[in-house]
Amino acid sequence: MKKTLTFLILIAALIFTIILSLGLGAMRIPVKEVITILASKAGLLSNTAEDPLAAGVILMIRLPRVILGLMVGAALGTTGTAVQGIFRNPLAEPGLIGISAGASMMTVIIIALEGLFFIQISQSLGYSLLAIGAFFGSGLAALLVYTLSKTNGQPNMALMLLAGIAINALAGAFTGLVTYLSSEQQLRSITFWMLGSLGGATWGNVLCIAPFVILPIVILPTFSKGLNVFAIGESQAELIGLNTKSIKVWVVFLSTMAVGASVSVSGIIGFVGLLVPHTMRLIGGVNHKFVLPASALAGALVLTLADLISRTIVEPIELPIGVITALLGTPIFIYIMLRDKKKITNL
Amino acid sequence: MLRVEAVGFKVNQRNLLNDVSFNIRSGEFIAIMGANGAGKSTLMKLLSAEQTPTSGTISLHGKDLFTYSRKELSTKRAMLQQQNAISMPFSVEEVVMMGRYGQYGHKPVHRDEVAVAEAMEVCGLTDMADRTLLTMSGGEQQRVHLARVLAQLWDQKEAVLLLDEPLNNMDLQFQHQTLGIASALAKKGFIVISVLHDINLAAQYVSRMILMKGGRKWWDGSPAEVLSPAHIYNTFSINARVYTDDHTLRTQIIPDEICLDAQTFNSNMNPEASVIIL
Numbered sequence: 037m038k039k040t041l042t043f044l045i046l047i048a049a050l051i052f053t054i055i056l057s058l059g060l061g062a063m064r065i066p067v068k069e070v071i072t073i074l075a076s077k078a079g080l081l082s083n084t085a086e087d088p089l090a091a092g093v094i095l096m097i098r099l100p101r102v103i104l105g106l107m108v109g110a111a112l113g114t115t116g117t118a119v120q121g122i123f124r125n126p127l128a129e130p131g132l133i134g135i136s137a138g139a140s141m142m143t144v145i146i147i148a149l150e151g152l153f154f155i156q157i158s159q160s161l162g163y164s165l166l167a168i169g170a171f172f173g174s175g176l177a178a179l180l181v182y183t184l185s186k187t188n189g190q191p192n193m194a195l196m197l198l199a200g201i202a203i204n205a206l207a208g209a210f211t212g213l214v215t216y217l218s219s220e221q222q223l224r225s226i227t228f229w230m231l232g233s234l235g236g237a238t239w240g241n242v243l244c245i246a247p248f249v250i251l252p253i254v255i256l257p258t259f260s261k262g263l264n265v266f267a268i269g270e271s272q273a274e275l276i277g278l279n280t281k282s283i284k285v286w287v288v289f290l291s292t293m294a295v296g297a298s299v300s301v302s303g304i305i306g307f308v309g310l311l312v313p314h315t316m317r318l319i320g321g322v323n324h325k326f327v328l329p330a331s332a333l334a335g336a337l338v339l340t341l342a343d344l345i346s347r348t349i350v351e352p353i354e355l356p357i358g359v360i361t362a363l364l365g366t367p368i369f370i371y372i373m374l375r376d377k378k379k380i381t382n383l
Numbered sequence: 384m385l386r387v388e389a390v391g392f393k394v395n396q397r398n399l400l401n402d403v404s405f406n407i408r409s410g411e412f413i414a415i416m417g418a419n420g421a422g423k424s425t426l427m428k429l430l431s432a433e434q435t436p437t438s439g440t441i442s443l444h445g446k447d448l449f450t451y452s453r454k455e456l457s458t459k460r461a462m463l464q465q466q467n468a469i470s471m472p473f474s475v476e477e478v479v480m481m482g483r484y485g486q487y488g489h490k491p492v493h494r495d496e497v498a499v500a501e502a503m504e505v506c507g508l509t510d511m512a513d514r515t516l517l518t519m520s521g522g523e524q525q526r527v528h529l530a531r532v533l534a535q536l537w538d539q540k541e542a543v544l545l546l547d548e549p550l551n552n553m554d555l556q557f558q559h560q561t562l563g564i565a566s567a568l569a570k571k572g573f574i575v576i577s578v579l580h581d582i583n584l585a586a587q588y589v590s591r592m593i594l595m596k597g598g599r600k601w602w603d604g605s606p607a608e609v610l611s612p613a614h615i616y617n618t619f620s621i622n623a624r625v626y627t628d629d630h631t632l633r634t635q636i637i638p639d640e641i642c643l644d645a646q647t648f649n650s651n652m653n654p655e656a657s658v659i660i661l
Binding site: 124125126258261262264265266267268269271272274275276277278279317321322323 | 469482
């Protein structure tokens with residue numbers, strides 16, 4: 037009951053935020069017109085006399101950005117939950133297995149070397165070189181962590197945690213070195229990327245990452261039972277009849293894919309993967325059958341809202357979204373933490 | 384029929400189990416006993432197919448235990464492990480339902496719900512169904528895990544129930560309740576094998592005892608056959624008197640107390656300190 041209500045509230049809030057995000061910005065478009073434009077685009081209304089400029093702003097600029105926010109937010113929420121599940125640790129997040137560090141390293145290298153030999157490739161691929169590099173960087177780091185953590189053909193979660201720390205440190209060192217050698221201008225782009233932004237959203241890159249992000253969001257909830265049993269231990273899961281190796285391999289693979297693709301377009305957006313699953317657990321209990329889809333919805337909501345704030349609060353300047361998620365998330369998180377002290381000390 | 388033939392288990396050149404053989408028929412309730420490090424838990428891990436023996440064979444109902452699929456095994460044997468820590472605050476009912484996870488797809492069906500409800504009932508957990516494990520005492524948590532393991536095999540016949548020190552932290556009532564449940568399942572046709580430390584309690588319930596020593600089977604038989612002062616001294620290095628209880632006609636033991644002089648191990652301490660410690 038409480039869970040159904042949570043879903044309904046999240047969906048209602050999400051729809052409200054989407055419409056608000058499409059209407060607000062440098063050019064204000066009333067809610068009624070937003071709905072008319074969307075409906076006529078969807079073929080539900082005919083011969084409407086909408087403002088072509090407003091329609092252009094919504095369909096070409098704001099809609100892809102909102103969709104990117106929804107996808108990235110849902111991906112961060114879902115993968116955060118899943119990774120916390122297999123690590124049996126509510127403080128884990130996808131960054132732990134090197135995904136973000138690998139992506140940052142590649143991005144920083146590409147930004148810093150752009151003036152040199154990357155310029156050729158850059159010109160033919162354009163903006164997407166950064167995305168492709170980040171995606172491969174995250175995949176490579178996660179693969180390395182995964183390979184290092186294998187013992188008797190099985191990934192071991194304790195080893196994976198340690199390997200993750202090592203690879204994070206290594207990637208961090210390279211990132212630091214390249215950053216140190218960068219020019220002023222490059223530093224600005226690096227910082228902006230590191231704090232995350234949905235500003236790069238176009239229909240092109242949104243459609244490009246959509247399968248990589250949406251598939252994990254849909255598939256990960258099918259591992260709910262497995263993630264639940266991980267809470268009482270891997271060997272118990274085997275005795276109960278679940279294949280723990282396949283659970284670990286798929287969760288790591290799908291999380292890497294979703295976060296790698298997200299990071300490649302939006303940069304590193306912290307806090308959502310950690311805050312959202314926690315909040316959902318405090319609201320509706322720890323069963324992954326609830327937490328995974330609820331975190332997807334709540335992640336999408338938080339990120340869309342954060343993006344709306346980041347681009348409207350000090351118009352026309354755009355703040356990095358990572359700043360907003362932390363500023364917005366921390367007070368809510370502390371509020372819930374204080375309210376549920378008792379529950380959390382038992383987490 | 385569970386058939387264990389010349390089973391050995393070696394880790395890093397160390398023999399944890401050596402040439403262990405026995406047969407167990409359906410309907411038997413067996414206690415595995417022995418000193419710490421005698422190989423009891425290792426044996427249980429092999430019987431549950433969690434580990435593969437380095438030599439010898441184990442077969443269940445005429446088929447090599449290790450050729451059963453993971454899914455088949457989940458309906459043929461369940462095991463309550465010695466360590467049961469939980470990392471997230473799941474409710475009692477959710478944990479007991481985990482026992483059924485290998486047997487249903489996306490959603491539990493009627494028989495899963497019945498199994499969970501009845502397993503909780505028999506373990507005295509019905510009133511605590513919504514409490515989270517992290518707020519419960521050690522003995523209560525142990526009962527939840529017992530209920531989970533029972534739920535796993537609830538609708539099976541001739542399955543194997545393995546209990547590794549099931550009575551850990553349980554109070555007097557539930558120690559007996561647990562062994563009573565185990566004994567009832569054996570009568571129903573299960574093979575029940577339990578590692579137990581309380582010899583007198585075991586002798587009240589089990590039909591057969593396997594005494595382990597140094598990774599080998601030391602003795603195997605009814606409590607009256609196994610519980611002799613000589614066997615007890617050989618496996619536990621403690622003297623005990625053995626008698627038959629007039630009322631229950633069960634074999635029972637009374638170990639001699641061990642008396643130590645604090646001076647023998649407090650030689651480095653000054654006399655005042657050892658008085659305080661004692």
